[in-house]
Amino acid sequence: MKLSHRLDKLPPYLFVEINRKITEKQANGEDIVSFAIGDPDIPTPQHVIDQLCRAAHDPANHRYPETVGLPELRQAIAQWYQRRFGITLDPGKEVLPLIGSKEGIGHISFCFIDPGDVALVPDPGYPVYSTSTILAGGEPYFMPLTEKNDFLPDLEAIPEKITEKAKLLWLSYPNNPTGAVADLDFFQRAVRFARKHNLAICHDAPYTEVAFDGYRPPSFMQVPEAKEVGVEFHSLSKTYNMTGWRIGMAVGNTQMINALFRFKSNLDSGIPQAIQQAAIEALNGSQDCIAEHNIIYQRGRDELAKALNSIGLRARLPKASFYIWARIPQGYTSVEFATELLDKANVAVTPGVGYGNAGEGYIRLSLTLSDDRLEEGIKRLLDWNKARRA
């Protein structure tokens, strides 16, 4: 059997050793508190589940769906964008439902990147921007996100020999893993930059609804010229706790939406229709769950950040997303520090370097735990700190 060279080019999975340890410990009956996974543990809202169950009984939903999605779903997405961000989208041309946003993020690289092309990718960042670039035969150029720049890329610092070869610019705010946010002024600058260098922008925005202290993150699409140069990926995963149902969307530039549709219609046959109907209910129905979840995350954010700062890490309070990006004490790499917490405290966190070289020196902690697991995790961190100081 001969596998493709393409697969050899993928970077090694950095968490192999840590994951092996977690599995081994669990097999030995040890209890691990995991802050490592960005997957809400709160169930999908009941009215959405009820709709999914009703839809599952309808034989019309037992057949192949259309890749383009139900017209009612595209309409519901456009109306949701209108209500939430005041943006008008044409549901026929500017909206494309996805099997989770990851699917579209992975596939759009193939619509733009040929061998030798470059995609501008944030570092640290969600790994799929760079891995899909590599799978398409291109090269990621990593734009460092630093604390000094509020975790925004310095677009003007990108060398001209790179912008000449670049075709895509990836951005994502509210940001995973740093929890940073961007304002419309930054998005406006990104649009100007994209126009100047003839680039397409992909803005990945699954966390706009997870926000704290009254802050409401903007959509990239709110910039008047955004539609000319880019699309935004969004998702029902984090907003409505629907990571398991797999549904998201791309909205914006007609040409990009059409290219993505053409590509993916050759590979998949759409989103199961019962899930599409559940998504319509989520988008059109009561939005109360969003505020309710944010109260829970905000409480966890405050408690966890306080505990981390008290044991010598530097944790900023994120305004949005459910991640705390914490600077680790000197003398450790992020993998060493995460391993130490796992070995000595039975607490799992994600080493920052897993999101790119500029993530070295940090760990990411997710707030998607129940209150009692979060309390237990905090207790273990405090005990570990006491023991190492004793």
Ligand SMILES: Cc1ncc(COP(=O)(O)O)c(C=O)c1O
């Ligand atoms: C930044 C970012 N983009 C995209 C996704 C993918 O979300 P989904 O495929 O569930 O819509 C995630 C999931 O963790 C993410 O953190």
